[in-house]
Amino acid sequence: MKSVTVSDKQTLREVIGKGVKKDVVVERDGHAVALIVPFDDDDRYWYAREHDAAFIRSLAKARRQMKEGKSVSHEELKARLGRTEKI
DSSP states (O other), rough: OEEOOTTTTTOOHHHTTTTSSSEEEEETEEEEEEOOOOOOOHHHHHHHHHHHHHHHHHHHHHHHHHHOOOOOOOOHHHHHHTTTSSS
């Protein structure tokens, strides 16, 4: 992990450079104010999903259904669909 100290006159490019290859803690006046982590397109997709209220609600609903026994196993689903091949 790398730590950098920022001033009000610095640009983001000056703070993190051309790219982030490891975590960077940004400090101002001796206190951590931000954490910059390496991030790619897959991370961006999942970050958006994890912060999407509808997605979070759907996960909660699925977990409730599982707990209440309102789900089927993978094998049962294949049988219901008439699929017998190995996956």
